[in-house]
């Protein structure tokens with residue numbers, strides 16, 4: 520299990536109970552794992568993945584990190600911060616148009632010194648990653664391309680290791696009945712699934728899909744879980760039918776903020792003083808609140824919400840979030 524990692528961010532992240540939220544919802548105990556506190560330029564789930572990915576980049580002699588994402592990508596911002604910390608150049612291929620005044624994650628990308636390349640679609644972003652890398656090679660750079668969301672076997676393996684960290688914080692491996700979190704490129708969920716298998720975490724691993732249909736996401740998660748286990752030298756076979764994804768909270772699509780996210784963000788902020796983001800954790804926590812209200816779990820059970828970060832995006836969604844105030 521000795522995978523090379525760089526020192527990035529601060530681990531372990533806290534695990535704690537949410538007493539006021541639990542009382543307000545009147546169902547199972549709700550706990551939270553604070554990966555919004557990983558400490559890398561405001562934190563988030565990509566910090567763990569980058570510890571492994573940057574180690575591989577450095578081992579390969581890379582001097583430049585290249586990755587892509589949405590205009591408000593948390594992954595892009597944490598990659599830019601990781602690059603800065605290790606003296607690497609950073610190129611980000613972002614979907615959208617350069618705004619006159621950058622805000623949220625994009626503002627931080629600029630402050631962290633990243634070079635931004637604009638594209639108009641997800642497909643163009645995927646196609647541009649190798650093109651930018653090739654252009655960098657032609658001018659003598661050694662680029663290391665990090666896939667979308669940092670989600671390959673190596674990136675996902677970071678979340679298998681996170682399960683070992685969680686288990687060290689838990690009184691017993693069956694303490695939680697379910698672990699709930701946002702799932703998008705699938706690396707976080709894949710790592711949690713692989714880690715639960717390898718280290719013996721009990722309970723349901725339930726990904727709330729942010730944008731993908733459940734069948735599509737479950738297939739990707741199953742494949743990535745196997746890849747993550749292989750990185751850790753464990754032979755594991757996972758069928759997509761074993762992967763739990765709830766895709767019913769996708770609303771109007773990726774980054775379309777609705778009452779679900781607004782209510783979730785205000786509820787956790789006002790009851791516990793904890794911020795969620797508008798795109799990922801707001802949606803997943805909104806889903807969790809609805810599932811508790813529908814009595815999916817009972818009083819006496821314990822549910823863990825794994826906070827995956829994303830806070831800077833709040834500032835880019837001020838208008839949507841102030842609606843109804």
Ligand SMILES: Cc1ncc(COP(=O)(O)O)c(C=O)c1O
Nearest residue numbers: 593703704705706707799827829
């Ligand atoms: C804040 C936040 N939560 C969750 C996710 C989803 O994680 P994954 O891509 O590993 O499924 C992301 C990915 O971009 C994210 O930025």
